[in-house]
Amino acid sequence: MRKIMLLFVFATWSLTGSAQESHYNKTVEQLKENNFYFFSQLLQNAEVSKQVLKSKKNQAWTASQKIALENQANLTRIIAADQLIAPYLFSEEVIATIIGEFQSISQQKSVKDFIQTMRNSGKYANLDTLNDATFLAAVVRFNLEAINYTLRVYGEGMDPFYPKIDAVSYEVTSNYYQRTLLYWSKHLLDHGKEDPLFFERSLNYAMYLLYFNHRDEGVRYEPLDEQYNAKAMAYAKEVDFEAYPYNALLVLGDGPANYRDPLSALGKLNLEIAVTQYRQKQAPFILVSGGHVHPNRTATCEAIVMKEELMKVYQIPEEAIIVEPYARHTTTNLRNATRLMLRYGFNITQKSMIVSHYNHIRMIYDPKFKQRFVKELGYLPGEFIEIENGTLLEYYPVEVMTQLNPLEPLDP
Structure with a gap:
């Protein structure tokens, strides 16, 4: 019986592929799919993901982000919400660099096929008249700026477009919320991929902000x-x-x-x-x-x-x-x-x-x-x-x- 149980555990581990996937959060994954279809589908496209992962500039951003997050995780004092959120944000300079890296691979067949998949989905229908390179740049920018927006509203406490009904659920200056931001950040860093794509840590954290703020209204049904x-x-x-x-x-x-x-x-x-x-x-x-x-x-x-x-x-x-x-x-x-x-x-x-x-x-x-x-x-x-x-x-x-x-x- 013990041998059978061990085989079952091993088979289950093999199916999940990694410890990362054993921490699957259905709500968070649905929020990613609903809000960030481009990135969600990119993660499922092994060939295009491999091309994106090769970028030295993307690797440099991901490495510097990891160092900043590790430094935060080792803090023995609580810091303000905007400081905690800062390593997850994409600056205009970084966004421009990332767009350039995407455009450098935009003529590869796998990327062109992926662009067509995005067009066919209708998820970016308002951009469909653009040529492939411009379409790709606009979609990448749109998604990165939206990650920033989510981080600022539900992490820093910035007012959303409709603050009376859509705002962060906690007082962001409170010690409780600052500890919450820090502890979740450390948890996700400790249990994240060893080699994530450049956007994954920021996207994951943004979606978990929605999750622990109880702002999952967009996928509840x-x-x-x-x-x-x-x-x-x-x-x-x-x-x-x-x-x-x-x-x-x-x-x-x-x-x-x-x-x-x-x-x-x-x-x-x-x-x-x-x-x-x-x-x-x-x-x-x-x-x-x-x-x-x-x-x-x-x-x-x-x-x-x-x-x-x-x-x-x-x-x-x-x-x-x-x-x-x-x-x-x-x-x-x-x-x-x-x-x-x-x-x-x-x-x-x-x-x-x-x-x-x-x-x-x-x-x-x-x-x-x-x-x-x-x-x-x-x-x-x-x-x-x-x-x-x-x-x-x-x-x-x-x-x-x-x-x-x-x-x-x-x-x-």
Whole structure:
């Protein structure tokens, strides 16, 4: 029996490949995939990773970073958060050097194939018109700057774009948090790869910052397709969309003002409006959108609660409800809903209907909303046509919404 057990342990160790992989953190790996698709896929591409690892300049950066982190790990006193974060940050000079190193290998077949894979993914759709070298440079810069942003917000305590709902969870000047930053840094250094790619230590630390700040909202419902939308996905394959004026009713959230009520009064009104449209056979699906937003760090996910309300109170069949549980703003309500419709095979040239209360609809229809969309996400959201004064909008979305935005790491 002892021999069998030892063989089992050895086989398990062989499958994992290393002690590093035995410390697999599912949440952290999902955060990497969702926020930093380029780096996540690079780590899985052995040929391109080998080319990147060969770079003497990248090796020099990685070695100097390790020395700085080892020096910190040996400190017997607590230092400020910005000092602890500093070794993980990429300076403009380093970013420029790294981009140059990528461009020097951009004509190799494995790298060109990898660039095409990134294009095909749609994750960087807003950059797709660029030639290969410029595309690669833009994607690398975008990802490195986003790592810096995550480190500064959830390590140093810099204000995010929406500080009231997206900020760091602790007081960064407290002794407790400074010790937390230091001890996690030491732990990850001690259990990291011997020869990591130039970005791995910084990326790992940034994702663990999200993890121990309890800011993992962006992956809490994965696999979404299997756990919450499986019936709707199956139903979408059978639906005759041409029999309906709209392909979906996009119900926007209206977060409650307290931790007691899972839905606000106006949030319930949004559902009532959507149900009326659904029963008039305006669309085969009700798509509810809203994450853990209001009040700050609420345990309630608005989209999940809206689905429950639709089924329990209105007897809407589960296969007719699509859940989008991540959006934190009106901009990402529309973006994330479009992503799901594309993923589930909808023809997005067929219009959708946006459902919300009067003030919300008027805000979306105002030209300033498109300006905000461009400012926050980098592209226009599509076209809106008013159906009824202040209650419903026709919506024609755009495919570029598959573009990732790791500068909003709670909902990229």
